Amino acid sequence: MSDAVVLLSGGLDSATTLAVAKRDGHALHALTFRYGQRHTIEVDAARQVASDLGVAGHTILDVDLRAFGASALTADIAVPQDRPPAEMAGGIPVTYVPARNTIFLSFALAYAEVLGARDIYIGVNALDYSGYPDCRPEFIAAFERMANLATRAGVEGTAPVKIRAPLIGMSKADIIRLGTELGVNYAHTTSCYDPAPDGESCGRCDACVLRRKGFAEAGTADPGR
């Protein structure tokens, strides 16, 4: 059983990705960040999802992206509400956190190199996405290429690292169908950008809108809050 590092936010996409890595036969090493996001409810969700899927290890790292701010998730900027999905595709929204996926994948690369893992999973999605540059397939490919020059693999000629983005071309509805088939308990996931202190989703941010649309199209009820 080969090791895989899986970026796990506690959201719907990363929970499904963790289940895909399990289906692929890997021993799972989940990696979650407290990066200064508005709410750390998602960190509790990540713990629950990791436990549900029987990970071999779960590392939670503190990384202060509030030092740079400039995003509605890491600074005092309002989270947009009630945007129709078509509008979301129109540009980079204020919820974009500069270089976040690059930073997260870089830590995953360090973790993978230490474990001797060759597979890194990330739940990015380029279809029902919110216009983030670091969710595109060309970014993932460029990161993989760089990763193999950055580490031992590039010097010692050992097996290269693969960045796996199994959801990248899927619709939210297909992701939900796949995760359900693989036993993901979506009641334990959280997607909202701006939940109430008790964890209740706002229902109005881009993430809530896309999640609702996804469950509707999948024809299932959302068991989450």
Place this chain on the structure above:
Amino acid sequence: MSDAVVLLSGGLDSATTLAVAKRDGHALHALTFRYGQRHTIEVDAARQVASDLGVAGHTILDVDLRAFGASALTADIAVPQDRPPAEMAGGIPVTYVPARNTIFLSFALAYAEVLGARDIYIGVNALDYSGYPDCRPEFIAAFERMANLATRAGVEGTAPVKIRAPLIGMSKADIIRLGTELGVNYAHTTSCYDPAPDGESCGRCDACVLRRKGFAEAGTADPGR
């Protein structure tokens, strides 16, 4: 005056790189990490060097690379001593910190994107280096390519980010000559991997050996400790 982000460790190379960025006419934004290294004396050195060169800003971030360990700088592994430089080129030493430069450059990318800076400086060196994969020109080029797909620049077609590694092809002696010319006070830098608690260099680790060789070849006395 355009902004530049400069990775600054407090060592000889990054201090010189900061001086080069200043010579290039940039407003300087230094970025330093407390990443779980054996000693944080270098963080104090970075503060001093940043102040010497009149930076516009200096951000010091905490990033816990001890969570992964596996390096003599971030785990309980002995730092090698008294290795001749020729031996250092023979492989990746235990002082290599997995994916460290990838992680540091990723944060620099976030900082640059927030500032609207197009230049990121890093003091990597491929000649008198210690066999680190992430100090090679091909790594820097691949990171730059990835960086431009990861961020706004790649989507909005604004001016691309450049990763500047001005020392990459220079000998340690040439770096010292250049820095001296540009007014770097090397008394304020520290290179040792394993200094005594009072900041005194060990004189025996790879970094001390390379620094001594560099000053000897440059024909100057090392004003550092």
